[in-house]
Amino acid sequence: MKSSTLPNAIVLACALALSACSSQDSATPAAPASTAAAAPADTGGSLKGDFGPPQGEPVHAILTSPPQVPPPTNRKAPAKVIVDLEVRELDLEIAEGVTYTFWTFGGTVPGSFIRVRQGDTVEFHLHNHPESKMPHNIDLHGVTGPGGGAASSFTAPGHSSQFTFKALNQGVFVYHCATAPVGMHVANGMYGLILVEPPEGMPKVDKEYYVMQGDFYTTTKYREKGFAPFDMQKAIDENPTYVLFNGAETALTGDRAITASVGQSVRLYVGNGGPNLVSSFHLIGEIFDKVWYEGGTRFQENVQTTLIPSGGAMIADFHLEVHGSYLMVDHSIFRAFNKGALGILKVDGPEDKAIYSGKEIDSAYLGDKAASMASVQTAAKSSAAGTLSKEEQINAGKTLFAGTCSVCHQESGAGLPGVFPPLAKSDYLATSSNDEVIKLVLNGLTGVVKVNGQEYNSVMPPMSQLNDDEIANILTYVKNSWDNGGGQVTAAEVTAVRSGTPRAEGAAH
């Protein structure tokens, strides 16, 4: 019988294995190899990271500014890699209309992305621009040796330092300035990432991007226009004014959003420069297929939110199935919506309703909020009776707006600069006819629009699930709020526009 032969076979195999182990030393390597398939052996760390002296001509490392990542090294043998990194102290925009004095590696925050292969010998040149006021150095977490290079790279303005190290450990590592006061150098943006590829390289993907979070401390308030000086006390208190990806509130929004297409695999190298906060990194609407947590060798699969320590990094891979805009946030969520930790991944391509339908049904569910929806009921009754007043429309519109529109456009109508356009005091609304704004609600809006002098390039989904009364009420509320100059939209107008409009693609019903 088959059921009885199975245990026998296992016993036999065990006996064979035992005898093999005890009888012959030469057979032993087979055992670790077979267990490796189940649970991979460790990489051996730095002990196994030296592949001998560099071969061939020295290569100059390609450095990239965020969010770009240098191409894979595609090397099969250890090389001598020359890295030239220049320190600049620069006034750059930290938020719209707000400047800050950044100290940078390579002129950007975070600093240039460096990519080498495990076993490479890296000849590092740190140049401190003559206009710099401060001495600087660099501590690369990918360096084995005291101070991570900091002791060998202390560089006065107008000087260059050189040191050489062998990249023994694979992984993605933070580098940063370690000159006293370290906190201030880091708070001013002196950090970046160095990727030490495993010998076989990273698995192939279609797109790679470089993102780094940092917290910033200014004596001025969040978004207070003008020059924002560094605030040491707030830094000590760990009370940031800004929490940002890539050193500016607008670094990854609007035209500067990172992009990919449906069907592509995307990899993010995400670091956290700190100086203080730990990041709960999350991409709204995506699940990371793989996360090389802490930037190390192992990956976890199917991750929603991953923790990135200050002075740490991680690698995340995911495959894109659905088009649209995806927000990357620090899911310590006030940082995202009140301190700037927001970036956008824009995905184009065909939709796939089998995977994501868009909104299918929006039916009233009042729950214990019945009272707050009273204004909507009143308006509906009045509308049916033909006695609807503008006042009733505004009241109903306010409630509906809070439920449907305020998620993006904010209850204040202010939107989110660079991400969601404002409706408050909006020149876009002022110059659009009733028909045009009704169409906009019914069809949604994709592509570049300019509102109050700022360009927006994101996606508003069609809102045709709203009935004619509701759209009329919302628009009347918007027109009569936030200095928009008044006006009225009637349900009849909506009906007329809707009848002349084919149901929008991606519409909710």
Place this chain on the structure above:
Amino acid sequence: MEKLPPDQSAVAVAGAACASAFAAEPEWATLPGAESFTSVLRFEDSDGKVRVAPFELMTTPVSNAQFLAFVTTHAEWRRGTAPVIFAEARYLEHWSGPLSLGAQALPQQPVTQVSWFAAQAYCEAQDARLPTWAEWEYAAAADATRNDARSDPEWRERILAWYSKPSNEALALVGQGEADIHGVHDLHGLVWEWVEDYAAMLVSSDNRQQLDPDLLQFCGAGALSTDDRENYAVLMRIAMLSALEADDTTGNVGFRCARDSAGARP
């Protein structure tokens, strides 16, 4: 174009010839010193306390005009003449010539791009010397009303505010900063300043009484060697100076001279 008053335009073009006339003689402030001054540096044998004897300090950093007067009479310190081992290639490079200032070096701006050796030579020519770190730190602890204002957050803020400004704008003229209680200007907010014993702060052949030479170059160590965060701001100055060799020059390092107080001078 706005016309300069005759006396100023004359200076602008005449260069070395009238430099000495324009360059006011250095003014000196008298500082009382302190029996037990708490330095940011931990002098191991004295628990961070140092005696600062009474001394005199120039009220402003040395100006371009004053330094021009010096090189006019000390030919061996002219740009192109001074040996490179005492003053690197960028020594006074922003001057239009060895004996002329030009548009990049206004007479009343602090002189920069000067090496420690050159600064020391200038001071010797004034029968003076560079201040020691302890003297400089003691002087810089003052504000307009107090000998030691270091516990006041505003004092620290003023220092940090300067750090957070980039140096891509022209330096202000000397003496524009508010005078402190001793009548000294610009110890903060204008330039880094050489001190006599700057090399001993880090690179000492005998560091038993000084910090570990590596200490300040690392992350945690910088914080470890300070007693409080007010000192954090001052430590940056040490970090800056310790990054330099004595022949180095930069666009932000100048100096002023000190001398023993009149009674103590020979």
